[in-house]
Amino acid sequence: MQNLLTASQIREVDAYTIINEPVSSIDLMERAAEAFVNKFVSLYTDRPSVIICCGTGNNGGDGLAIARLLFERGYTNIVVWIVRYNNKKTDDFEVNYKRLLTYSIQVQELFPAEQLPSITADVVIDALFGSGLNKPLIDPWRSLVRYINKEAKVVVSVDIPTGMPAEGNMETFENVIIAQDVITFQAPKISFLFPESGKFLKRFHVVDIGLHQGFMASLDTEFCSIMNDDIRSRLKVRENFSHKGTYGHACILAGNEHTMGAALLSAEACLYTGAGLTTVCIPSSGLSALNTRLPEVMALDRSKLSELGTGKYKSLGIGPGLGTGEEIRGCLSELLADDLPPLVLDADALNVVAANKNLLTLLKAETILTPHMKEFDRLFGHSDHWWDRVIKARTEASRRKLIIVLKNRYTFVALPDGKIWVNFTGNPAMASGGMGDVLTGILVALLAQGYKAADAAILGVFIHGKAGDLLAAEGMGVIPASCLIKKIPNVIEDFSSSI
Numbered sequence: 001m002q003n004l005l006t007a008s009q010i011r012e013v014d015a016y017t018i019i020n021e022p023v024s025s026i027d028l029m030e031r032a033a034e035a036f037v038n039k040f041v042s043l044y045t046d047r048p049s050v051i052i053c054c055g056t057g058n059n060g061g062d063g064l065a066i067a068r069l070l071f072e073r074g075y076t077n078i079v080v081w082i083v084r085y086n087n088k089k090t091d092d093f094e095v096n097y098k099r100l101l102t103y104s105i106q107v108q109e110l111f112p113a114e115q116l117p118s119i120t121a122d123v124v125i126d127a128l129f130g131s132g133l134n135k136p137l138i139d140p141w142r143s144l145v146r147y148i149n150k151e152a153k154v155v156v157s158v159d160i161p162t163g164m165p166a167e168g169n170m171e172t173f174e175n176v177i178i179a180q181d182v183i184t185f186q187a188p189k190i191s192f193l194f195p196e197s198g199k200f201l202k203r204f205h206v207v208d209i210g211l212h213q214g215f216m217a218s219l220d221t222e223f224c225s226i227m228n229d230d231i232r233s234r235l236k237v238r239e240n241f242s243h244k245g246t247y248g249h250a251c252i253l254a255g256n257e258h259t260m261g262a263a264l265l266s267a268e269a270c271l272y273t274g275a276g277l278t279t280v281c282i283p284s285s286g287l288s289a290l291n292t293r294l295p296e297v298m299a300l301d302r303s304k305l306s307e308l309g310t311g312k313y314k315s316l317g318i319g320p321g322l323g324t325g326e327e328i329r330g331c332l333s334e335l336l337a338d339d340l341p342p343l344v345l346d347a348d349a350l351n352v353v354a355a356n357k358n359l360l361t362l363l364k365a366e367t368i369l370t371p372h373m374k375e376f377d378r379l380f381g382h383s384d385h386w387w388d389r390v391i392k393a394r395t396e397a398s399r400r401k402l403i404i405v406l407k408n409r410y411t412f413v414a415l416p417d418g419k420i421w422v423n424f425t426g427n428p429a430m431a432s433g434g435m436g437d438v439l440t441g442i443l444v445a446l447l448a449q450g451y452k453a454a455d456a457a458i459l460g461v462f463i464h465g466k467a468g469d470l471l472a473a474e475g476m477g478v479i480p481a482s483c484l485i486k487k488i489p490n491v492i493e494d495f496s497s498s499i
Protein backbone atom coordinates (compact mmCIF):
# COMPACT_ATOMS: atom_id res chain seq x y z
CA MET A 1 0.00 0.00 0.00
CA GLN A 2 1.04 3.56 -0.45
CA ASN A 3 -0.37 6.15 1.89
CA LEU A 4 -2.18 9.02 0.20
CA LEU A 5 -1.46 12.28 1.95
CA THR A 6 -3.36 15.41 2.81
CA ALA A 7 -1.71 18.79 2.17
CA SER A 8 -0.59 19.09 5.78
CA GLN A 9 0.83 15.55 5.74
CA ILE A 10 2.71 16.43 2.54
CA ARG A 11 4.30 19.34 4.40
CA GLU A 12 5.23 16.99 7.26
CA VAL A 13 6.91 14.50 4.91
CA ASP A 14 8.62 17.36 3.11
CA ALA A 15 10.11 18.65 6.36
CA TYR A 16 11.09 15.17 7.56
CA THR A 17 12.84 14.37 4.28
CA ILE A 18 14.79 17.63 4.39
CA ILE A 19 16.07 16.92 7.90
CA ASN A 20 16.55 13.16 7.74
CA GLU A 21 17.72 12.35 4.21
CA PRO A 22 19.15 14.99 4.52
CA VAL A 23 18.54 17.22 1.52
CA SER A 24 18.24 20.99 1.39
CA SER A 25 14.80 22.27 0.53
CA ILE A 26 16.15 24.02 -2.57
CA ASP A 27 17.63 20.72 -3.79
CA LEU A 28 14.34 18.98 -3.13
CA MET A 29 12.65 21.63 -5.25
CA GLU A 30 15.22 21.04 -7.99
CA ARG A 31 14.46 17.31 -7.82
CA ALA A 32 10.75 18.04 -8.17
CA ALA A 33 11.39 20.33 -11.14
CA GLU A 34 13.60 17.72 -12.81
CA ALA A 35 10.96 15.03 -12.31
CA PHE A 36 8.35 17.37 -13.81
CA VAL A 37 10.52 18.18 -16.82
CA ASN A 38 11.35 14.51 -17.52
CA LYS A 39 7.65 13.72 -17.65
CA PHE A 40 6.75 16.87 -19.57
CA VAL A 41 9.22 16.23 -22.39
CA SER A 42 8.00 12.65 -22.69
CA LEU A 43 4.41 13.87 -23.03
CA TYR A 44 5.02 16.86 -25.29
CA THR A 45 7.65 15.62 -27.69
CA ASP A 46 7.50 18.44 -30.24
CA ARG A 47 9.12 21.11 -28.04
CA PRO A 48 6.11 23.41 -27.76
CA SER A 49 6.46 27.09 -26.95
CA VAL A 50 5.61 27.60 -23.27
CA ILE A 51 4.42 30.26 -20.87
CA ILE A 52 5.21 29.29 -17.29
CA CYS A 53 2.83 31.09 -14.95
CA CYS A 54 4.48 31.27 -11.51
CA GLY A 55 3.11 32.31 -8.15
CA THR A 56 5.55 33.34 -5.46
CA GLY A 57 5.23 30.27 -3.20
CA ASN A 58 6.99 26.97 -3.66
CA ASN A 59 4.75 25.94 -6.52
CA GLY A 60 5.95 29.10 -8.26
CA GLY A 61 9.52 28.21 -7.24
CA ASP A 62 9.08 24.87 -9.02
CA GLY A 63 7.88 26.79 -12.08
CA LEU A 64 11.02 28.96 -12.15
CA ALA A 65 13.28 25.89 -11.88
CA ILE A 66 11.26 24.17 -14.62
CA ALA A 67 11.85 27.18 -16.92
CA ARG A 68 15.60 26.92 -16.37
CA LEU A 69 15.68 23.14 -16.88
CA LEU A 70 13.62 23.34 -20.08
CA PHE A 71 16.01 26.04 -21.35
CA GLU A 72 18.96 23.75 -20.59
CA ARG A 73 17.25 21.06 -22.68
CA GLY A 74 17.18 23.35 -25.67
CA TYR A 75 13.75 24.93 -25.35
CA THR A 76 14.12 28.40 -26.77
CA ASN A 77 10.57 29.64 -26.74
CA ILE A 78 9.95 30.18 -23.04
CA VAL A 79 8.22 33.09 -21.30
CA VAL A 80 7.96 33.21 -17.50
CA TRP A 81 5.12 35.14 -15.89
CA ILE A 82 5.69 36.13 -12.28
CA VAL A 83 2.38 36.77 -10.55
CA ARG A 84 3.08 39.35 -7.83
CA TYR A 85 -0.36 39.94 -6.43
CA ASN A 86 0.93 40.32 -2.87
CA ASN A 87 4.26 40.66 -1.06
CA LYS A 88 4.52 37.07 0.12
CA LYS A 89 7.26 34.87 -1.30
CA THR A 90 9.15 31.81 -0.11
CA ASP A 91 12.93 31.57 0.22
CA ASP A 92 13.16 28.87 -2.41
CA PHE A 93 11.10 30.98 -4.81
CA GLU A 94 13.60 33.80 -4.27
CA VAL A 95 16.66 31.58 -4.83
CA ASN A 96 15.20 30.23 -8.06
CA TYR A 97 14.22 33.71 -9.17
CA LYS A 98 17.82 34.90 -8.84
CA ARG A 99 19.06 31.78 -10.66
CA LEU A 100 16.60 32.40 -13.47
CA LEU A 101 17.77 35.94 -14.02
CA THR A 102 21.23 34.66 -14.98
CA TYR A 103 19.62 32.94 -18.01
CA SER A 104 18.38 34.62 -21.15
CA ILE A 105 14.79 33.63 -20.54
CA GLN A 106 12.06 36.23 -20.98
CA VAL A 107 10.49 37.18 -17.62
CA GLN A 108 7.32 39.21 -17.40
CA GLU A 109 5.94 40.54 -14.11
CA LEU A 110 2.15 40.56 -13.62
CA PHE A 111 0.60 43.02 -11.18
CA PRO A 112 -3.03 43.42 -10.10
CA ALA A 113 -5.22 45.70 -12.21
CA GLU A 114 -2.81 45.56 -15.13
CA GLN A 115 -3.98 44.15 -18.42
CA LEU A 116 -3.09 40.50 -18.81
CA PRO A 117 -0.62 39.70 -21.61
CA SER A 118 -1.95 37.71 -24.55
CA ILE A 119 -1.34 33.98 -24.66
CA THR A 120 0.28 32.85 -27.87
CA ALA A 121 2.30 29.90 -26.54
CA ASP A 122 1.30 26.30 -27.33
CA VAL A 123 1.31 25.30 -23.67
CA VAL A 124 0.80 27.16 -20.39
CA ILE A 125 2.57 25.54 -17.45
CA ASP A 126 0.54 26.32 -14.36
CA ALA A 127 2.75 26.94 -11.30
CA LEU A 128 0.58 29.53 -9.62
CA PHE A 129 -0.58 27.67 -6.51
CA GLY A 130 0.02 24.08 -5.47
CA SER A 131 -0.82 22.17 -2.34
CA GLY A 132 -0.42 25.36 -0.27
CA LEU A 133 -3.85 26.63 -1.39
CA ASN A 134 -5.86 27.38 1.73
CA LYS A 135 -9.09 28.93 0.44
CA PRO A 136 -11.03 29.34 -2.82
CA LEU A 137 -9.46 31.85 -5.19
CA ILE A 138 -10.67 35.41 -5.21
CA ASP A 139 -9.67 38.29 -7.45
CA PRO A 140 -7.17 39.07 -8.84
CA TRP A 141 -6.06 35.40 -8.95
CA ARG A 142 -9.57 34.31 -9.90
CA SER A 143 -9.59 36.54 -13.00
CA LEU A 144 -6.18 35.28 -14.02
CA VAL A 145 -7.33 31.65 -13.75
CA ARG A 146 -10.46 32.44 -15.76
CA TYR A 147 -8.36 34.19 -18.38
CA ILE A 148 -5.99 31.23 -18.70
CA ASN A 149 -8.92 28.82 -18.93
CA LYS A 150 -10.41 30.92 -21.71
CA GLU A 151 -7.29 31.74 -23.70
CA ALA A 152 -4.79 28.90 -23.28
CA LYS A 153 -4.71 26.09 -25.81
CA VAL A 154 -3.26 23.52 -23.44
CA VAL A 155 -2.46 23.78 -19.72
CA VAL A 156 -0.13 21.48 -17.83
CA SER A 157 -0.27 21.93 -14.05
CA VAL A 158 2.60 21.53 -11.65
CA ASP A 159 1.53 19.23 -8.79
CA ILE A 160 -2.17 20.22 -8.77
CA PRO A 161 -4.37 22.50 -10.88
CA THR A 162 -4.27 25.96 -9.33
CA GLY A 163 -7.37 26.55 -7.23
CA MET A 164 -8.09 22.89 -6.45
CA PRO A 165 -7.77 21.84 -2.82
CA ALA A 166 -5.59 18.77 -2.23
CA GLU A 167 -8.41 17.11 -0.28
CA GLY A 168 -11.81 17.89 1.19
CA ASN A 169 -15.03 19.17 -0.26
CA MET A 170 -14.44 20.71 -3.68
CA GLU A 171 -17.90 22.22 -4.02
CA THR A 172 -16.94 25.77 -3.10
CA PHE A 173 -13.82 25.70 -5.28
CA GLU A 174 -15.22 26.79 -8.64
CA ASN A 175 -12.34 28.78 -10.02
CA VAL A 176 -9.81 26.16 -10.85
CA ILE A 177 -7.35 25.81 -13.72
CA ILE A 178 -8.54 23.34 -16.34
CA ALA A 179 -5.50 21.21 -17.07
CA GLN A 180 -4.93 18.77 -19.89
CA ASP A 181 -2.24 17.11 -17.78
CA VAL A 182 -1.18 17.36 -14.17
CA ILE A 183 2.29 16.19 -13.26
CA THR A 184 2.00 15.57 -9.55
CA PHE A 185 4.67 14.86 -6.96
CA GLN A 186 5.11 11.53 -5.17
CA ALA A 187 1.49 10.36 -4.91
CA PRO A 188 -1.89 11.39 -6.34
CA LYS A 189 -3.64 14.12 -4.41
CA ILE A 190 -6.76 12.78 -2.71
CA SER A 191 -8.96 15.22 -4.68
CA PHE A 192 -7.94 13.56 -7.95
CA LEU A 193 -9.88 10.47 -6.90
CA PHE A 194 -13.24 12.19 -6.87
CA PRO A 195 -15.38 12.59 -10.00
CA GLU A 196 -15.70 16.33 -9.30
CA SER A 197 -12.03 16.74 -10.23
CA GLY A 198 -12.78 15.40 -13.72
CA LYS A 199 -13.84 18.78 -15.08
CA PHE A 200 -10.50 20.30 -14.09
CA LEU A 201 -8.01 17.63 -15.09
CA LYS A 202 -7.98 15.15 -17.93
CA ARG A 203 -5.00 13.06 -16.89
CA PHE A 204 -2.58 13.01 -14.00
CA HIS A 205 0.90 11.54 -13.85
CA VAL A 206 2.69 10.78 -10.61
CA VAL A 207 6.44 11.43 -10.52
CA ASP A 208 8.78 10.31 -7.76
CA ILE A 209 10.68 13.10 -6.02
CA GLY A 210 12.27 10.84 -3.41
CA LEU A 211 10.31 11.87 -0.33
CA HIS A 212 11.11 9.68 2.70
CA GLN A 213 9.24 6.40 2.07
CA GLY A 214 9.56 5.07 5.61
CA PHE A 215 8.11 8.22 7.10
CA MET A 216 5.31 8.34 4.53
CA ALA A 217 4.40 4.75 5.38
CA SER A 218 4.47 5.47 9.11
CA LEU A 219 1.84 8.21 8.92
CA ASP A 220 -1.63 7.40 10.11
CA THR A 221 -3.56 8.27 6.95
CA GLU A 222 -7.20 7.74 6.09
CA PHE A 223 -6.48 6.83 2.47
CA CYS A 224 -4.01 4.47 0.83
CA SER A 225 -3.69 3.08 -2.66
CA ILE A 226 -3.67 -0.60 -3.58
CA MET A 227 -0.27 -1.44 -5.07
CA ASN A 228 0.96 -4.47 -7.04
CA ASP A 229 2.79 -5.72 -3.94
CA ASP A 230 -0.46 -5.80 -1.97
CA ILE A 231 -1.81 -8.23 -4.55
CA ARG A 232 1.33 -10.37 -4.66
CA SER A 233 1.49 -10.66 -0.90
CA ARG A 234 -2.16 -11.68 -0.62
CA LEU A 235 -2.69 -14.03 -3.55
CA LYS A 236 -2.31 -17.69 -2.64
CA VAL A 237 -0.76 -19.99 -5.22
CA ARG A 238 -2.87 -23.01 -6.19
CA GLU A 239 -1.18 -25.99 -4.60
CA ASN A 240 -0.07 -29.24 -6.13
CA PHE A 241 -2.46 -32.06 -5.07
CA SER A 242 -5.24 -29.52 -4.52
CA HIS A 243 -8.72 -30.41 -5.75
CA LYS A 244 -12.06 -28.68 -6.18
CA GLY A 245 -12.78 -29.07 -2.48
CA THR A 246 -9.69 -27.01 -1.68
CA TYR A 247 -11.13 -23.92 -3.34
CA GLY A 248 -14.54 -23.85 -1.75
CA HIS A 249 -18.14 -23.98 -2.87
CA ALA A 250 -19.56 -20.57 -3.74
CA CYS A 251 -23.22 -19.80 -4.13
CA ILE A 252 -24.83 -16.80 -5.80
CA LEU A 253 -28.45 -15.88 -5.26
CA ALA A 254 -29.25 -13.79 -8.30
CA GLY A 255 -31.34 -13.38 -11.44
CA ASN A 256 -34.94 -13.08 -12.32
CA GLU A 257 -36.87 -13.97 -15.44
CA HIS A 258 -35.87 -10.79 -17.27
CA THR A 259 -32.49 -10.25 -15.60
CA MET A 260 -30.98 -13.71 -15.77
CA GLY A 261 -27.91 -12.34 -17.53
CA ALA A 262 -26.76 -10.74 -14.27
CA ALA A 263 -26.82 -14.11 -12.53
CA LEU A 264 -24.94 -15.73 -15.40
CA LEU A 265 -22.26 -13.04 -15.43
CA SER A 266 -21.72 -13.31 -11.67
CA ALA A 267 -21.56 -17.09 -11.81
CA GLU A 268 -19.16 -17.05 -14.74
CA ALA A 269 -16.87 -14.55 -13.00
CA CYS A 270 -16.95 -16.76 -9.90
CA LEU A 271 -15.93 -19.73 -12.02
CA TYR A 272 -13.08 -17.87 -13.69
CA THR A 273 -11.81 -16.52 -10.35
CA GLY A 274 -11.21 -20.05 -9.22
CA ALA A 275 -13.97 -21.16 -6.85
CA GLY A 276 -13.83 -24.95 -6.57
CA LEU A 277 -17.54 -25.25 -7.18
CA THR A 278 -20.10 -22.63 -8.15
CA THR A 279 -23.82 -22.86 -7.63
CA VAL A 280 -26.30 -20.24 -8.69
CA CYS A 281 -29.68 -19.98 -7.02
CA ILE A 282 -32.04 -18.94 -9.81
CA PRO A 283 -35.68 -19.38 -10.73
CA SER A 284 -36.37 -22.34 -13.00
CA SER A 285 -36.94 -19.95 -15.94
CA GLY A 286 -33.15 -19.55 -16.08
CA LEU A 287 -32.19 -23.19 -16.15
CA SER A 288 -31.86 -23.67 -19.89
CA ALA A 289 -29.76 -20.52 -20.22
CA LEU A 290 -27.52 -21.67 -17.38
CA ASN A 291 -27.09 -25.19 -18.67
CA THR A 292 -26.37 -23.98 -22.19
CA ARG A 293 -23.97 -21.24 -21.27
CA LEU A 294 -22.22 -22.41 -18.12
CA PRO A 295 -22.12 -26.20 -17.94
CA GLU A 296 -19.65 -26.05 -15.01
CA VAL A 297 -22.11 -24.17 -12.79
CA MET A 298 -24.78 -25.95 -10.74
CA ALA A 299 -28.28 -24.71 -10.04
CA LEU A 300 -30.16 -24.49 -6.78
CA ASP A 301 -33.85 -23.89 -7.22
CA ARG A 302 -35.16 -20.61 -5.86
CA SER A 303 -37.61 -22.50 -3.69
CA LYS A 304 -34.72 -24.03 -1.70
CA LEU A 305 -33.39 -20.86 -0.09
CA SER A 306 -33.22 -22.53 3.31
CA GLU A 307 -30.20 -24.50 2.05
CA LEU A 308 -28.13 -21.34 1.96
CA GLY A 309 -27.72 -21.31 5.72
CA THR A 310 -26.89 -24.99 6.15
CA GLY A 311 -23.11 -24.71 6.01
CA LYS A 312 -22.97 -26.32 2.56
CA TYR A 313 -21.58 -23.19 0.97
CA LYS A 314 -18.34 -21.48 1.88
CA SER A 315 -19.47 -18.09 0.56
CA LEU A 316 -22.61 -16.41 -0.65
CA GLY A 317 -23.33 -13.53 -3.00
CA ILE A 318 -26.78 -11.98 -3.14
CA GLY A 319 -28.23 -9.41 -5.46
CA PRO A 320 -27.38 -9.18 -9.17
CA GLY A 321 -30.61 -9.06 -11.17
CA LEU A 322 -32.55 -10.36 -8.19
CA GLY A 323 -35.40 -7.85 -8.29
CA THR A 324 -36.96 -6.08 -5.34
CA GLY A 325 -40.49 -7.48 -5.43
CA GLU A 326 -42.44 -8.38 -2.32
CA GLU A 327 -41.42 -12.03 -2.45
CA ILE A 328 -37.72 -11.16 -2.65
CA ARG A 329 -38.01 -8.60 0.14
CA GLY A 330 -39.65 -11.16 2.40
CA CYS A 331 -37.18 -13.93 1.74
CA LEU A 332 -34.18 -11.64 2.08
CA SER A 333 -35.29 -10.48 5.53
CA GLU A 334 -35.56 -14.10 6.63
CA LEU A 335 -32.31 -15.08 5.00
CA LEU A 336 -30.23 -12.30 6.51
CA ALA A 337 -31.37 -13.32 9.96
CA ASP A 338 -29.91 -16.79 9.30
CA ASP A 339 -26.36 -17.91 10.04
CA LEU A 340 -24.94 -17.31 6.58
CA PRO A 341 -21.45 -17.94 5.24
CA PRO A 342 -19.19 -14.96 4.37
CA LEU A 343 -21.43 -12.71 2.38
CA VAL A 344 -21.38 -10.21 -0.50
CA LEU A 345 -24.41 -7.97 -0.99
CA ASP A 346 -24.84 -6.18 -4.30
CA ALA A 347 -27.42 -4.48 -6.49
CA ASP A 348 -31.01 -5.41 -5.61
CA ALA A 349 -29.96 -6.91 -2.28
CA LEU A 350 -28.66 -3.45 -1.37
CA ASN A 351 -31.87 -1.85 -2.58
CA VAL A 352 -33.93 -4.17 -0.41
CA VAL A 353 -31.75 -3.33 2.60
CA ALA A 354 -32.01 0.38 1.76
CA ALA A 355 -35.81 0.10 1.83
CA ASN A 356 -35.68 -1.61 5.21
CA LYS A 357 -32.70 -0.16 7.08
CA ASN A 358 -33.27 -2.51 10.04
CA LEU A 359 -31.73 -5.20 7.89
CA LEU A 360 -28.40 -3.39 8.15
CA THR A 361 -28.24 -4.35 11.79
CA LEU A 362 -28.57 -8.04 10.87
CA LEU A 363 -25.41 -8.03 8.80
CA LYS A 364 -22.53 -9.93 10.34
CA ALA A 365 -19.16 -8.25 10.77
CA GLU A 366 -17.04 -8.36 7.60
CA THR A 367 -20.00 -8.57 5.24
CA ILE A 368 -19.00 -6.99 1.93
CA LEU A 369 -21.36 -4.40 0.41
CA THR A 370 -20.65 -3.29 -3.15
CA PRO A 371 -22.79 -0.21 -3.84
CA HIS A 372 -22.32 2.25 -6.66
CA MET A 373 -23.01 5.87 -5.84
CA LYS A 374 -26.81 5.73 -6.07
CA GLU A 375 -27.07 2.50 -4.11
CA PHE A 376 -24.77 3.92 -1.47
CA ASP A 377 -26.89 7.07 -1.12
CA ARG A 378 -30.04 4.98 -0.84
CA LEU A 379 -28.42 2.98 1.95
CA PHE A 380 -26.77 5.74 3.94
CA GLY A 381 -28.45 8.98 2.85
CA HIS A 382 -27.74 11.50 0.12
CA SER A 383 -24.39 13.25 -0.09
CA ASP A 384 -23.94 16.44 -2.11
CA HIS A 385 -20.35 15.66 -2.96
CA TRP A 386 -17.92 12.79 -3.04
CA TRP A 387 -15.72 13.79 -0.13
CA ASP A 388 -18.74 13.55 2.18
CA ARG A 389 -19.84 10.30 0.60
CA VAL A 390 -16.44 8.66 1.04
CA ILE A 391 -16.03 9.87 4.61
CA LYS A 392 -19.52 8.53 5.29
CA ALA A 393 -18.47 5.16 3.86
CA ARG A 394 -15.53 5.21 6.25
CA THR A 395 -17.73 6.02 9.24
CA GLU A 396 -20.36 3.40 8.38
CA ALA A 397 -17.74 0.71 7.72
CA SER A 398 -16.07 1.25 11.08
CA ARG A 399 -19.29 1.73 13.01
CA ARG A 400 -20.98 -1.37 11.61
CA LYS A 401 -17.80 -3.42 11.04
CA LEU A 402 -18.71 -3.82 7.39
CA ILE A 403 -16.60 -3.70 4.25
CA ILE A 404 -18.00 -1.10 1.90
CA VAL A 405 -16.80 -1.23 -1.68
CA LEU A 406 -17.95 2.11 -3.08
CA LYS A 407 -17.64 1.62 -6.82
CA ASN A 408 -16.46 4.35 -9.16
CA ARG A 409 -13.61 5.14 -11.58
CA TYR A 410 -11.40 4.85 -8.52
CA THR A 411 -13.16 2.43 -6.21
CA PHE A 412 -12.98 3.08 -2.48
CA VAL A 413 -12.76 0.06 -0.19
CA ALA A 414 -13.70 1.21 3.32
CA LEU A 415 -12.60 -1.31 5.96
CA PRO A 416 -13.79 -1.73 9.54
CA ASP A 417 -10.40 -0.48 10.82
CA GLY A 418 -11.13 2.96 9.36
CA LYS A 419 -8.74 2.76 6.42
CA ILE A 420 -9.90 3.49 2.89
CA TRP A 421 -8.04 1.55 0.19
CA VAL A 422 -8.27 3.14 -3.24
CA ASN A 423 -8.10 1.04 -6.38
CA PHE A 424 -6.42 2.57 -9.40
CA THR A 425 -6.87 -0.25 -11.91
CA GLY A 426 -9.72 -0.06 -14.40
CA ASN A 427 -10.58 2.31 -17.21
CA PRO A 428 -13.53 4.01 -18.92
CA ALA A 429 -13.88 1.14 -21.44
CA MET A 430 -15.33 -0.83 -18.52
CA ALA A 431 -18.22 1.59 -18.01
CA SER A 432 -20.94 -0.79 -19.19
CA GLY A 433 -23.74 -2.93 -17.77
CA GLY A 434 -22.84 -6.16 -16.03
CA MET A 435 -19.44 -5.03 -14.70
CA GLY A 436 -20.78 -4.89 -11.15
CA ASP A 437 -22.23 -8.39 -11.47
CA VAL A 438 -18.78 -9.59 -12.49
CA LEU A 439 -17.18 -7.96 -9.46
CA THR A 440 -19.66 -9.71 -7.19
CA GLY A 441 -18.77 -13.06 -8.74
CA ILE A 442 -15.06 -12.37 -8.24
CA LEU A 443 -15.58 -11.48 -4.57
CA VAL A 444 -17.72 -14.52 -3.85
CA ALA A 445 -15.09 -16.77 -5.46
CA LEU A 446 -12.31 -15.26 -3.35
CA LEU A 447 -14.33 -15.73 -0.16
CA ALA A 448 -15.01 -19.35 -1.15
CA GLN A 449 -11.25 -19.87 -1.45
CA GLY A 450 -10.83 -18.80 2.15
CA TYR A 451 -9.56 -15.26 1.73
CA LYS A 452 -10.46 -12.96 4.59
CA ALA A 453 -13.16 -10.51 3.59
CA ALA A 454 -10.87 -7.45 3.63
CA ASP A 455 -8.28 -9.26 1.49
CA ALA A 456 -10.98 -10.50 -0.86
CA ALA A 457 -12.25 -6.93 -1.33
CA ILE A 458 -8.78 -5.53 -2.00
CA LEU A 459 -7.86 -8.37 -4.36
CA GLY A 460 -11.26 -8.37 -6.04
CA VAL A 461 -11.43 -4.73 -7.05
CA PHE A 462 -7.83 -4.80 -8.25
CA ILE A 463 -8.21 -7.99 -10.32
CA HIS A 464 -11.47 -6.70 -11.84
CA GLY A 465 -9.86 -3.43 -12.98
CA LYS A 466 -6.65 -5.07 -14.09
CA ALA A 467 -8.51 -7.50 -16.34
CA GLY A 468 -10.10 -4.45 -17.98
CA ASP A 469 -6.71 -2.79 -18.31
CA LEU A 470 -5.28 -5.83 -20.12
CA LEU A 471 -8.12 -5.66 -22.65
CA ALA A 472 -7.77 -1.89 -23.05
CA ALA A 473 -4.06 -2.39 -23.72
CA GLU A 474 -5.04 -4.85 -26.46
CA GLY A 475 -7.03 -2.05 -28.08
CA MET A 476 -10.54 -2.60 -26.75
CA GLY A 477 -12.17 0.80 -26.38
CA VAL A 478 -15.37 -0.77 -25.04
CA ILE A 479 -15.28 -3.89 -22.90
CA PRO A 480 -18.40 -6.06 -22.52
CA ALA A 481 -18.51 -7.64 -19.07
CA SER A 482 -18.49 -11.17 -20.51
CA CYS A 483 -15.18 -10.44 -22.29
CA LEU A 484 -13.58 -9.16 -19.11
CA ILE A 485 -14.35 -12.39 -17.28
CA LYS A 486 -12.09 -14.37 -19.60
CA LYS A 487 -9.10 -12.25 -18.61
CA ILE A 488 -9.43 -12.83 -14.87
CA PRO A 489 -7.32 -16.02 -14.84
CA ASN A 490 -4.53 -14.20 -16.71
CA VAL A 491 -4.39 -11.46 -14.07
CA ILE A 492 -4.37 -14.00 -11.27
CA GLU A 493 -1.66 -15.99 -13.01
CA ASP A 494 0.48 -12.88 -13.67
CA PHE A 495 0.44 -11.98 -10.01
CA SER A 496 0.67 -15.53 -8.64
CA SER A 497 3.68 -16.44 -10.76
CA SER A 498 5.59 -13.36 -9.60
CA ILE A 499 5.18 -14.25 -5.91
Ligand SMILES: NC(=O)C1=CN([C@@H]2O[C@H](COP(=O)(O)OP(=O)(O)OC[C@H]3O[C@@H](n4cnc5c(N)ncnc54)[C@H](O)[C@@H]3O)[C@@H](O)[C@H]2O)[C@H](O)CC1
Nearest residue numbers: 014029032057058059129130131132133134135136159185
Ligand atom coordinates in the same frame (compact mmCIF):
# COMPACT_ATOMS: atom_id res chain seq x y z
N1 LIG B 1 6.75 17.74 -0.82
C1 LIG B 1 6.45 18.17 -1.98
O1 LIG B 1 5.55 17.63 -2.60
C2 LIG B 1 7.16 19.32 -2.51
C3 LIG B 1 6.42 20.29 -3.11
N2 LIG B 1 6.92 21.41 -3.64
C4 LIG B 1 6.02 22.37 -4.22
O2 LIG B 1 5.53 23.20 -3.22
C5 LIG B 1 4.13 23.39 -3.41
C6 LIG B 1 3.51 23.90 -2.16
O3 LIG B 1 4.12 25.12 -1.91
P1 LIG B 1 3.64 26.20 -0.81
O4 LIG B 1 4.64 27.25 -0.78
O5 LIG B 1 3.34 25.47 0.42
O6 LIG B 1 2.28 26.70 -1.37
P2 LIG B 1 1.77 27.29 -2.76
O7 LIG B 1 2.88 27.60 -3.67
O8 LIG B 1 0.73 26.35 -3.26
O9 LIG B 1 1.04 28.61 -2.31
C7 LIG B 1 1.78 29.72 -1.85
C8 LIG B 1 1.09 30.55 -0.82
O10 LIG B 1 -0.05 31.17 -1.33
C9 LIG B 1 -0.93 31.51 -0.28
N3 LIG B 1 -2.30 31.15 -0.63
C10 LIG B 1 -2.89 29.98 -0.42
N4 LIG B 1 -4.13 29.99 -0.90
C11 LIG B 1 -4.34 31.20 -1.43
C12 LIG B 1 -5.43 31.84 -2.06
N5 LIG B 1 -6.60 31.18 -2.26
N6 LIG B 1 -5.32 33.10 -2.49
C13 LIG B 1 -4.16 33.74 -2.32
N7 LIG B 1 -3.08 33.22 -1.70
C14 LIG B 1 -3.17 31.97 -1.26
C15 LIG B 1 -0.44 30.79 0.95
O11 LIG B 1 0.17 31.72 1.79
C16 LIG B 1 0.57 29.79 0.39
O12 LIG B 1 1.57 29.46 1.29
C17 LIG B 1 3.68 22.08 -3.92
O13 LIG B 1 2.43 22.11 -4.55
C18 LIG B 1 4.81 21.75 -4.88
O14 LIG B 1 4.57 22.36 -6.13
C19 LIG B 1 8.41 21.62 -3.54
O15 LIG B 1 8.90 22.34 -4.55
C20 LIG B 1 9.15 20.30 -3.48
C21 LIG B 1 8.64 19.41 -2.41
Ligand SMILES: [K+]
Nearest residue numbers: 126129160162
Ligand atom coordinates in the same frame (compact mmCIF):
# COMPACT_ATOMS: atom_id res chain seq x y z
K1 LIG C 1 -0.29 24.45 -9.96
